Amino acid sequence: MDMISSLLRRPATPSILSLIGVLVFYVIFGGVDLDRLSGAASWVNYAARIGIVALPVALLMISGEIDISIGAMIPAGAMTTAIIAGHYGLPMGVAILGALAIGVVVGLFNGILATRTSVPTLIITLGTLVAMQGIVLAGSKLLTGGASVPLTSPAWAKTIFGDFIFGGSHQVVILWWVVLTAVFWFLAHLSKYGNWIFAMGGDKVSARNAGIPVDLITILLFVGTATSASFVGMCHAILFNSAQVSGGMNDIFNIVVSVVVGGVLLTGGFGSIIGVFVGTITFAIVIKGIDFTAIDRNWANLIIGVMLLAAVAMNETFRKKAMTAVTKKKKG
Amino acid sequence: MSATTPVIELRNVDKSFGPIDVLHEISLKVRAGEVLCLLGDNGAGKSTLIKTLAGVHAPTRGEILVDGEPVTFSGPKDAQNRGIATVHQFGGTYPLMSVGRNFFMGEEPTIGFGPFKIFDRKTANKIAVEEVQKMGITRITDGDRLVGGLSGGERQSLAIARAVYFGARVLILDEPTAALGVKQAAHVLRIVNEAKRRGLAVIFITHQVMHAMTVGDHFAVLIRGAIAADFRKGEKTREEITDLMAGGETMADLEASIEGYMETHDGHAPQMNTAG
Numbered sequence: 001m002d003m004i005s006s007l008l009r010r011p012a013t014p015s016i017l018s019l020i021g022v023l024v025f026y027v028i029f030g031g032v033d034l035d036r037l038s039g040a041a042s043w044v045n046y047a048a049r050i051g052i053v054a055l056p057v058a059l060l061m062i063s064g065e066i067d068i069s070i071g072a073m074i075p076a077g078a079m080t081t082a083i084i085a086g087h088y089g090l091p092m093g094v095a096i097l098g099a100l101a102i103g104v105v106v107g108l109f110n111g112i113l114a115t116r117t118s119v120p121t122l123i124i125t126l127g128t129l130v131a132m133q134g135i136v137l138a139g140s141k142l143l144t145g146g147a148s149v150p151l152t153s154p155a156w157a158k159t160i161f162g163d164f165i166f167g168g169s170h171q172v173v174i175l176w177w178v179v180l181t182a183v184f185w186f187l188a189h190l191s192k193y194g195n196w197i198f199a200m201g202g203d204k205v206s207a208r209n210a211g212i213p214v215d216l217i218t219i220l221l222f223v224g225t226a227t228s229a230s231f232v233g234m235c236h237a238i239l240f241n242s243a244q245v246s247g248g249m250n251d252i253f254n255i256v257v258s259v260v261v262g263g264v265l266l267t268g269g270f271g272s273i274i275g276v277f278v279g280t281i282t283f284a285i286v287i288k289g290i291d292f293t294a295i296d297r298n299w300a301n302l303i304i305g306v307m308l309l310a311a312v313a314m315n316e317t318f319r320k321k322a323m324t325a326v327t328k329k330k331k332g
Numbered sequence: 333m334s335a336t337t338p339v340i341e342l343r344n345v346d347k348s349f350g351p352i353d354v355l356h357e358i359s360l361k362v363r364a365g366e367v368l369c370l371l372g373d374n375g376a377g378k379s380t381l382i383k384t385l386a387g388v389h390a391p392t393r394g395e396i397l398v399d400g401e402p403v404t405f406s407g408p409k410d411a412q413n414r415g416i417a418t419v420h421q422f423g424g425t426y427p428l429m430s431v432g433r434n435f436f437m438g439e440e441p442t443i444g445f446g447p448f449k450i451f452d453r454k455t456a457n458k459i460a461v462e463e464v465q466k467m468g469i470t471r472i473t474d475g476d477r478l479v480g481g482l483s484g485g486e487r488q489s490l491a492i493a494r495a496v497y498f499g500a501r502v503l504i505l506d507e508p509t510a511a512l513g514v515k516q517a518a519h520v521l522r523i524v525n526e527a528k529r530r531g532l533a534v535i536f537i538t539h540q541v542m543h544a545m546t547v548g549d550h551f552a553v554l555i556r557g558a559i560a561a562d563f564r565k566g567e568k569t570r571e572e573i574t575d576l577m578a579g580g581e582t583m584a585d586l587e588a589s590i591e592g593y594m595e596t597h598d599g600h601a602p603q604m605n606t607a608g
Contacts, residue, residue, distance in 0.1 A: 190451060199438075202427060209424070212437070
């Protein structure tokens with residue numbers, strides 16, 4: 001009983017329950033074959049794509065801010081890579097640096113605006129989202145005359161960023177995702193910097209009073225979200241040998257939903273990397289795993305919606321649970 | 333007057349924001365092991381005074397002395413480094429974080445080396461629990477417990493214990509008892525006494541005269557940004573202090589306001605049921 005109640009207070013628990021719930025639902029109502037599902041690459045590839053961005057977004061949301069410009073940064077990263085390496089034929093190394101640099105620049109812009117003004121970051125990043133969509137579309141038209149650019153990548157770039165692994169259809173970004181999850185887990189839960197990020201989401205004024213460099217960390221977190229998004233775009237351009245201008249609106253919601261299903265509070269100050277990892281898997285299984293069920297895939301969005309509402313309700317309950325005393329019955 | 337130098341002293345400090353004068357000629361001093369109670373109604377300039385003491389605002393005129401030496405704080409961090417810690421009414425604690433992590437916020441103990449330094453949870457929890465227990469809060473036994481599950485008084489006490497542990501010599505308490513019930517307030521007052529016993533200089537800001545009289549050695553009443561009265565323990569009665577704080581209001585209003593204060597302290601209400 002004690003174990004259960006302490007388990008119920010862990011921030012990753014709602015996401016694990018969601019995952020179990022979705023799997024049970026798919027098995028009972030969709031007749032899904034779990035062996036085939038776990039061996040399938042489609043949902044893992046998808047999870048890796050959104051998961052790499054979900055990790056820094058989770059940290060940012062824990063710190064009490066949000067970044068929706070990531071939606072424009074994925075195509076921006078892809079287009080930058082394709083324009084530099086494909087259209088202009090410059091070395092791939094330059095293209096990779098260019099793609100990451102555009103992430104850093106937009107991240108710095110978001111972060112500096114967020115710390116210098118009192119405008120909510122939802123609005124700031126909405127601005128950069130739309131602005132970047134414009135820049136990417138108009139820029140690629142101007143430079144290449146089209147909205148789709150092909151490129152060829154050298155073997156090393158393919159191997160590191162855009163290849164299939166295990167001899168099947170799993171993409172190499174899966175490894176990036178797993179490694180980054182470990183790095184972010186360390187950062188958030190073991191290093192002192194994680195402590196600071198949680199504190200910023202809990203009470204920004206007190207965090208500042210405690211000597212935490214709140215502004216610097218906020219800026220770095222924005223650089224993290226934008227750069228990871230352009231990184232994902234870059235990997236895709238290398239994998240598919242082309243890049244297209246797209247809105248990327250879906251990615252925003254998918255990533256934020258994964259983070260929330262992963263147990264991160266919308267108000268900040270609470271959440272876990274393991275939870276976000278599981279939340280991303282859950283989300284990917286709902287979207288891509290539905291193809292393995294007898295359920296019509298158009299129902300997937302309904303499931304996502306229900307899951308999101310359930311996750312928010314659960315997060316709230318868990319937060320309240322976490323706040324109530326555990327030690328009441330303990331003696332000695 | 334006394335042989336020991338005050339830990340912190342203000343001499344004729346003025347503070348204005350543009351054309352608006354908020355503080356006039358404030359002079360006060362606090363010695364180690366002494367509690368100075370700053371009393372004042374809302375809008376009397378208490379917050380500005382706290383911020384000036386804590387290094388947030390620089391005085392427009394006058395000087396601040398720490399250990400008898402004139403100083404200019406470059407910012408709140410500078411004041412903290414000189415041992416001046418401020419504990420705000422609701423501030424300083426993060427409800428969704430553990431006691432250990434709260435206690436060591438910004439000063440985390442780590443183990444390991446290079447980029448692999450990890451937060452030393454065990455040590456942090458152990459020290460945090462020991463320190464708050466030493467301050468007399470025995471209900472906190474588990475350093476992993478989330479602070480949100482503690483009572484308001486315990487959270488205040490945790491913030492004070494933290495300041496004391498990290499070497500504060502001047503403790504500025506901003507309305508620590510304002511939002512608390514009687515029992516909780518008593519808790520915090522005990523911690524204030526403990527801090528005093530350990531030789532800290534305490535500046536206790538409140539508008540609750542009863543609480544001030546319980547722990548104060550020295551009192552200053554702030555009215556419209558100026559010190560209207562300055563006296564030591566036992567020199568004035570509660571009614572006189574309340575009268576001073578209200579600063580020229582009619583007796584009837586005053587009685588009504590006393591009643592208001594006392595209602596929040598059952599058992600201490602004065603026998604006055606006729607407010608008009």
